[in-house]
Amino acid sequence: MAANATPLVELRDISISFGGIKAVDRVTVDLYPGEVVGLLGHNGAGKSTLIKCLSGAYQKDSGEIFINGEKVDIQNPRDARRYNIETIYQTLALADNLNAASNLFLGRELVTAAGFVDDAQMEAETRKIMARLNPNFRKFNVPVSALSGGQRQSVAIARAVYFNARILIMDEPTAALGPQETQMVAELIQELKRQGLGIFLIEHDIHSVMKLCDRAVVMKNGQRVGAVNVAEVSDDDILGMIIMGKKPASAV
Amino acid sequence: MTPTDTNHAPADAQLGPVGRFLKATEIDTRLLGMVGALVVIWLGFHLYGAFVNGYGAFLTPRNLWNLSVQTASVGIMACGMVLVIITRHIDLSVGSVLGFSAMIMGITQVWILPQYLGLGSPLIWVITCIVGVIMGTLIGAFHGWLVAYRNIPAFIVTLGGLLVWRGAAFLVARGETISPVDTTFALLGGGPYGAIGAIGSWIVCAIACVAILWMMLAGRRSRASHGFAQRPMWAEGFLAVLACGLVVGATLVVNAYPWPKGIVTQYAKANGLTVPEGGMFISHGFAIPVLILIAVGIAMTILMTRTRFGRYVYAIGGNPDAAELSGINTRWMTVKIFALMGFLTGISAIVASARLNSATNALGELDELYVIAAAVIGGTSLKGGVGTIYGAILGALVMQSLKTGMVLIGFDAAIQNIVVGAVLVLAVYVDILYRGKSK
Numbered sequence: 001m002a003a004n005a006t007p008l009v010e011l012r013d014i015s016i017s018f019g020g021i022k023a024v025d026r027v028t029v030d031l032y033p034g035e036v037v038g039l040l041g042h043n044g045a046g047k048s049t050l051i052k053c054l055s056g057a058y059q060k061d062s063g064e065i066f067i068n069g070e071k072v073d074i075q076n077p078r079d080a081r082r083y084n085i086e087t088i089y090q091t092l093a094l095a096d097n098l099n100a101a102s103n104l105f106l107g108r109e110l111v112t113a114a115g116f117v118d119d120a121q122m123e124a125e126t127r128k129i130m131a132r133l134n135p136n137f138r139k140f141n142v143p144v145s146a147l148s149g150g151q152r153q154s155v156a157i158a159r160a161v162y163f164n165a166r167i168l169i170m171d172e173p174t175a176a177l178g179p180q181e182t183q184m185v186a187e188l189i190q191e192l193k194r195q196g197l198g199i200f201l202i203e204h205d206i207h208s209v210m211k212l213c214d215r216a217v218v219m220k221n222g223q224r225v226g227a228v229n230v231a232e233v234s235d236d237d238i239l240g241m242i243i244m245g246k247k248p249a250s251a252v
Numbered sequence: 253m254t255p256t257d258t259n260h261a262p263a264d265a266q267l268g269p270v271g272r273f274l275k276a277t278e279i280d281t282r283l284l285g286m287v288g289a290l291v292v293i294w295l296g297f298h299l300y301g302a303f304v305n306g307y308g309a310f311l312t313p314r315n316l317w318n319l320s321v322q323t324a325s326v327g328i329m330a331c332g333m334v335l336v337i338i339t340r341h342i343d344l345s346v347g348s349v350l351g352f353s354a355m356i357m358g359i360t361q362v363w364i365l366p367q368y369l370g371l372g373s374p375l376i377w378v379i380t381c382i383v384g385v386i387m388g389t390l391i392g393a394f395h396g397w398l399v400a401y402r403n404i405p406a407f408i409v410t411l412g413g414l415l416v417w418r419g420a421a422f423l424v425a426r427g428e429t430i431s432p433v434d435t436t437f438a439l440l441g442g443g444p445y446g447a448i449g450a451i452g453s454w455i456v457c458a459i460a461c462v463a464i465l466w467m468m469l470a471g472r473r474s475r476a477s478h479g480f481a482q483r484p485m486w487a488e489g490f491l492a493v494l495a496c497g498l499v500v501g502a503t504l505v506v507n508a509y510p511w512p513k514g515i516v517t518q519y520a521k522a523n524g525l526t527v528p529e530g531g532m533f534i535s536h537g538f539a540i541p542v543l544i545l546i547a548v549g550i551a552m553t554i555l556m557t558r559t560r561f562g563r564y565v566y567a568i569g570g571n572p573d574a575a576e577l578s579g580i581n582t583r584w585m586t587v588k589i590f591a592l593m594g595f596l597t598g599i600s601a602i603v604a605s606a607r608l609n610s611a612t613n614a615l616g617e618l619d620e621l622y623v624i625a626a627a628v629i630g631g632t633s634l635k636g637g638v639g640t641i642y643g644a645i646l647g648a649l650v651m652q653s654l655k656t657g658m659v660l661i662g663f664d665a666a667i668q669n670i671v672v673g674a675v676l677v678l679a680v681y682v683d684i685l686y687r688g689k690s691k
Contacts, residue, residue, distance in 0.1 A: 055577075057576075057577060076579075077576065077577050077578065077579045078579040078581070081579050087577070089577065093571070093573060093574035093577040093578065094571065094574055095566070095567040095570035095571045095574050095575060095637070096570050096571060096637070097566060097569065097570035097571075097637035097638060098563075098566060098567060098570055102563060102566075102567075106563070106567055106574070106575070106578040106580070107564075107575075107578035107579040107580050108579070109560050109563060111560070115559070116554075116558040116559060117558055117559060117560060117562075117563055120474045120475065120477070120478045120480070121478070123478070123480070124478045
């Protein structure tokens with residue numbers, strides 16, 4: 001990334017507290033197009049909470065959000081979608097009783113000229129995108145509760161990819177997956193990166209971080225410990241930041 | 253990931269003939285179960301009457317026609333209750349809201365409007381209906397607002413509403429019974445004049461059959477245009493014959509029920525006709541409240557299966573958090589769902605008070621329980637996310653068949669309540685077993 005370019009996203013001095021506990025305390029993070037930024041830290045370090053302020057699931061108490069250098073106000077998930085921010089949640093935000101196509105288009109259904117939902121068209125589009133993401137996927141006409149973890153994850157990813165996200169938030173996208181499916185997600189991240197998306201990746205597995213991320217931002221107890229260029233440090237350096245909050249020399 | 257293909261399942265060969273038949277026609281086995289239960293209830297009451305009382309009164313045009321009219325009020329509300337229950341709420345207030353709306357309509361058309369428009373003005377019934385429906389909608393929206401934006405559980409809001417609106421109905425009319433209602437308004441409740449006659453019924457029948465065939469054709473075209481698998485032709489043919497056969501059968505039944513002698517004489521006198529020696533056979537045909545129920549059922553089915561609104565209702569029921577994160581305004585949806593419930597309760601209030609030809613303080617009492625029971629028997633899951641409009645209407649028909657049947661064979665009220673209560677519990681238990689097996 002060019003040092004003088006405008007970041008795609010900048011979260012500046014974000015704070016949010018729940019019942020007097022500061023879950024996120026004046027944290028600043030930025031993200032450039034075509035970049036994968038890993039957000040690391042212990043459970044409860046505030047990574048998911050921080051990112052939910054961007055996806056609209058939570059409202060920040062203070063701080064500012066800039067998209068392409070412009071200050072924006074994100075109050076709810078609908079606002080986030082207007083800025084082409086798509087999120088793949090850890091908990092797989094799918095409606096279990098609906099099929100893959102209905103979930104993929106949830107909130108943005110394709111409609112016919114008469115204004116009715118166009119199920120056939122949505123299924124056709126779903127078949128197209130799934131053929132690209134997960135060619136083994138065949139269960140188009142059953143509720144997603146009948147799908148395996150990997151199949152469900154591919155529906156969630158398809159949803160983010162289909163709508164031309166510019167900013168993608170992935171909260172532990174491989175937590176529920178087997179090795180083969182994890183590989184599939186890794187390839188997808190590389191592919192999206194080449195297309196110029198900015199990706200925030202919340203991840204516990206240090207090997208995935210080393211492989212997929214350009215930069216890593218480490219948080220501890222709601223505060224930012226520091227950021228490193230992944231290429232310049234070892235995995236032990238990053239583990240040291242996560243566990244002891246110890247910044248290596250190259251960190252900023 | 254196992255590459256199982258549900259569209260061309262390899263398990264086809266392992267299915268028996270019945271299984272293959274169900275798969276090809278895509279008939280819902282739940283629906284089949286409910287229709288089976290209905291047939292058992294109808295035959296059971298008829299045969300019991302035939303053997304024990306010496307006269308089978310159930311499967312007669314007269315009883316079936318009355319059954320259809322009696323189902324209308326609860327059936328209309330059950331269509332709305334499906335949405336409320338799918339989104340994991342409940343509405344205990346519909347009986348009281350019905351009573352209150354009916355009372356307001358009674359006051360409007362008997363005490364207020366005649367002063368300004370003159371007794372019998374054709375505007376009276378129109379304005380009255382609008383007032384009643386608006387009243388129901390506003391009350392429903394208010395309940396929904398309390399649930400969605402004030403975070404009060406729907407159980408409590410509507411339990412309060414159950415008491416509040418019943419009390420309010422008493423207060424606005426000082427406990428009086430308001431009767432009789434406007435004569436045109438009364439037609440909306442059924443009765444010999446509130447039915448569309450033989451010719452009208454055949455027209456409805458023809459329209460329905462054409463619509464069924466057109467829908468099947470449009471479905472095939474849509475599947476073909478996307479290259480999806482089609483039903484086999486024989487299955488399409490079977491479904492078309494079955495559906496149209498049911499419509500024609502229903503029309504034959506309602507047309508086989510003639511007006512009573514007294515009404516015929518009255519009608520003949522009013523129109524200057526002479527009644528011939530053997531009496532005149534004038535068919536009832538479909539009753540207006542039944543047509544209202546059918547129209548509501550069709551409109552609500554389209555709403556639930558073909559619009560974004562319906563899709564969001566199911567999504568909220570399946571996973572409220574996912575719905576919210578997908579950008580659905582779940583709170584506003586809740587207000588709209590309760591408002592729709594109120595709207596349908598207003599329509600039911602029209603049907604119920606028109607049928608009674610008066611607005612009484614007890615109108616709609618215990619209806620909330622029958623409405624909830626109808627929705628649940630019809631397969632709406634209290635856990636949310638699952639339910640159909642046609643199921644709820646069938647559920648209402650099952651409940652009403654039980655009630656009517658027990659009256660016909662002379663069971664007293666205490667036993668009726670016991671049976672209805674036991675059937676509700678049994679139906680839900682069977683449903684749980686079914687869902688457990690089909691998982």
